[in-house]
Amino acid sequence: MSRPVLLVRDLSKQYPMNHEAVHALRGVSLTVQPGEYVAIAGPSGSGKSTLLQLIGGIDTPSGGTVEILGTPLQQLSDRELTRLRLTRLGFIFQRFHLLPVLTAQENVELPMAEARVPRQQRRQRALDLLRYVGLADRAGHLATQLSGGEMQRVAIARALANRPALLLADEPTGELDAATGQEILDLFRRLNQDGTTLLVVTHDERLGAQAGRIIHMLDGRIQSDTSDIDSAATPRHHPATPR
Amino acid sequence: MRGLGWSLKGLGRHRLRSALSVAGIAISAAMLLDMVMLSGGIEKSFAELLLARGYHIRLTPKGTLPFDTEATLSGAGRLIAAIRRDSSVEAAGAVLGTSLYSRRNDSLVTLFGYGIQPEAQALYTLESGHDLGPADTTGVLLSLPAAHLLGAGLGDSVTFMGRLDPQVVTAAVGRKLVVRGIVRWVYDYRGQPSVGTVLPAMQSLAGQRIGDHVSLLMVKVREDTAAALVAARLRTAFPQLEVNSVADLVRHFKQRLVYFRQLSYILASMSLVVTVLLIGTLLTITVNERLGEIATLRAIGISRATVVREILLEGAVLTLLGSSLGIVLGLLTARYLDSILTSFPGLPAAFSFFVPRGDSLTTAALVLLLTGVLAALYPAWLAARAPIAATLRTEAT
Numbered sequence: 335m336s337r338p339v340l341l342v343r344d345l346s347k348q349y350p351m352n353h354e355a356v357h358a359l360r361g362v363s364l365t366v367q368p369g370e371y372v373a374i375a376g377p378s379g380s381g382k383s384t385l386l387q388l389i390g391g392i393d394t395p396s397g398g399t400v401e402i403l404g405t406p407l408q409q410l411s412d413r414e415l416t417r418l419r420l421t422r423l424g425f426i427f428q429r430f431h432l433l434p435v436l437t438a439q440e441n442v443e444l445p446m447a448e449a450r451v452p453r454q455q456r457r458q459r460a461l462d463l464l465r466y467v468g469l470a471d472r473a474g475h476l477a478t479q480l481s482g483g484e485m486q487r488v489a490i491a492r493a494l495a496n497r498p499a500l501l502l503a504d505e506p507t508g509e510l511d512a513a514t515g516q517e518i519l520d521l522f523r524r525l526n527q528d529g530t531t532l533l534v535v536t537h538d539e540r541l542g543a544q545a546g547r548i549i550h551m552l553d554g555r556i557q558s559d560t561s562d563i564d565s566a567a568t569p570r571h572h573p574a575t576p577r
Numbered sequence: 578m579r580g581l582g583w584s585l586k587g588l589g590r591h592r593l594r595s596a597l598s599v600a601g602i603a604i605s606a607a608m609l610l611d612m613v614m615l616s617g618g619i620e621k622s623f624a625e626l627l628l629a630r631g632y633h634i635r636l637t638p639k640g641t642l643p644f645d646t647e648a649t650l651s652g653a654g655r656l657i658a659a660i661r662r663d664s665s666v667e668a669a670g671a672v673l674g675t676s677l678y679s680r681r682n683d684s685l686v687t688l689f690g691y692g693i694q695p696e697a698q699a700l701y702t703l704e705s706g707h708d709l710g711p712a713d714t715t716g717v718l719l720s721l722p723a724a725h726l727l728g729a730g731l732g733d734s735v736t737f738m739g740r741l742d743p744q745v746v747t748a749a750v751g752r753k754l755v756v757r758g759i760v761r762w763v764y765d766y767r768g769q770p771s772v773g774t775v776l777p778a779m780q781s782l783a784g785q786r787i788g789d790h791v792s793l794l795m796v797k798v799r800e801d802t803a804a805a806l807v808a809a810r811l812r813t814a815f816p817q818l819e820v821n822s823v824a825d826l827v828r829h830f831k832q833r834l835v836y837f838r839q840l841s842y843i844l845a846s847m848s849l850v851v852t853v854l855l856i857g858t859l860l861t862i863t864v865n866e867r868l869g870e871i872a873t874l875r876a877i878g879i880s881r882a883t884v885v886r887e888i889l890l891e892g893a894v895l896t897l898l899g900s901s902l903g904i905v906l907g908l909l910t911a912r913y914l915d916s917i918l919t920s921f922p923g924l925p926a927a928f929s930f931f932v933p934r935g936d937s938l939t940t941a942a943l944v945l946l947l948t949g950v951l952a953a954l955y956p957a958w959l960a961a962r963a964p965i966a967a968t969l970r971t972e973a974t
Contacts, residue, residue, distance in 0.1 A: 383970075387965075387966045390876065392875070392965040392966045393965070393966035393967075412881070413880065416875070416878055416879075416881070417880075418878075419876065419877065420877070420878025420879070420880075421878070423878075424877075425873075425877050427873065427876075427969070429972065431869065431870065431873035431972075433870060433874075435586035435587050435589065435590055436586065444874075444879070445877055445878055445879070448878060448879050448880065448883060492877065496878075
């Protein structure tokens with residue numbers, strides 16, 4: 335078996351609230367292999383978004399460890415962690431969070447510009463990715479001129495910009511109507527088939543149904559994990575294909 | 578640009594707010610520029626005025642400055658001859674300043690009279706007519722206000738009187754002179770009615786002939802750089818006189834106008850504080866509004882350094898836009914204020930309070946740019962320190 339993309343061991347997180355500790359996560363452990371499509375489901379407050387933020391290195395755990403491609407996040411400096419998020423991880427948010435003053439293409443270019451990809455190369459890749467998510471004709475439009483579904487597809491293209499090893503999505507269909515949400519789910523399936531490893535926090539049962547593996551969480555713990563390694567896709571050469 | 582200028586493009590998101598901020602910065606910049614011009618401009622203008630005719634040194638009665646009092650020094654001819662013997666001296670001339678009177682119809686008019694040596698004069702430029710010859714004891718030069726006051730033109734004869742008897746308002750000495758030329762007296766205040774004639778004639782009118790009294794001596798040296806050296810030599814040679822080079826006079830002037838300088842410093846500091854507050858407030862509001870955006874950027878791997886750089890750039894651009902506008906505004910207001918200040922009585926019309934100079938413009942621009950960047954430091958720090966996860970959680974609710 336190849337090296338796991340993600341290895342989580344005994345992860346816990348407590349928030350202080352009114353002089354008391356709120357346990358958002360209680361000793362979560364999981365492993366994600368390359369090419370897996372994992373859905374994390376559970377009711378609100380079950381800790382799934384917190385888990386995603388700790389895996390993404392945008393929050394620090396109270397205990398336990400997270401390893402991305404064998405690199406323990408806890409040992410990284412802030413600068414190294416930022417670099418890892420830029421080059422190894424892709425983030426997709428419920429509310430898209432595109433920069434409204436930039437065009438779709440510029441939004442996709444942003445992480446590549448930060449990674450110092452040469453201008454010509456990043457423009458070409460941004461166009462390729464927008465074509466991949468079906469928005470080639472909207473490349474020059476400002477984010478504010480796009481519909482919700484289009485914004486989320488641009489956000490997906492942005493997350494793929496630096497060919498991440500793991501794509502993290504937090505309720506990616508939460509702000510979308512059913513039909514548009516289905517388009518995003520179809521895109522995720524295609525991404526996974528093309529070799530992208532996905533870890534998606536969702537309430538959407540349809541997403542759970544199409545993911546190869548569903549982890550159910552409750553009260554900060556993993557309640558069930560339907561691991562299905564066989565569903566891991568064989569990567570094909572494509573703009574979304576990770577390095 | 579690594580960050581694709583997202584922060585700069587953000588300025589266009591709230592155009593009215595950005596425009597108002599730029600206007601505010603422009604006003605502060607204009608005030609700063611005016612104060613910078615004022616603080617150095619008076620001295621520069623004063624020095625230029627003193628050197629208007631290329632004379633570097635003034636000799637006056639001990640303890641006085643030129644035309645500061647009515648004190649005179651005696652033996653002018655002997656002194657001038659002695660000074661002219663110095664090989665570094667190109668020219669030396671004496672000047673007597675005194676009150677003169679004349680009549681127009683039945684009215685007595687008061688004038689200021691200059692006794693000059695035309696071959697070495699540093700007081701006027703000829704505007705029309707002819708200059709006086711060194712021996713022309715019947716000619717007179719008028720300023721335009723004096724010509725208007727007297728109703729006299731070129732070739733007209735005018736009777737001048739000195740030393741009025743205060744009891745009967747009659748002159749002890751009177752002299753009829755012919756108007757040879759209209760001149761602009763360098764040190765006259767706006768509208769000053771001044772006349773000039775050769776030194777012996779003016780001394781006679783003022784009753785200063787006996788003793789050869791004059792108000793001051795003016796010396797022009799061959800090399801500008803030798804002025805201080807020649808002044809020192811004259812100081813040794815004539816210990817009974819006050820010898821001042823232009824640099825000395827500027828120094829005296831600076832001491833007298835120290836309050837002006839302090840005022841300009843205070844106002845300049847205030848304008849900088851206003852600039853800092855304006856930019857700081859605008860960017861802090863902008864950053865607070867964009868915290869979600871910034872947290873997202875940090876989450877997708879944009880470094881703190883990039884975020885800080887973008888915010889600082891935004892501050893710098895705001896400052897640059899405001900400063901560019903402020904420089905134009907500052908120059909216009911300086912011109913207007915100068916016209917008010919130089920109309921004060923007793924100030925030479927050629928004098929300027931606000932002197933636009935390349936170095937003052939550069940200083941103001943650099944100080945403002947630095948201020949803009951400094952003002953952006955706090956909002957940049959706020960942006961860089963924003964906790965990513967907590968901010969995204971807050972944004973989601």
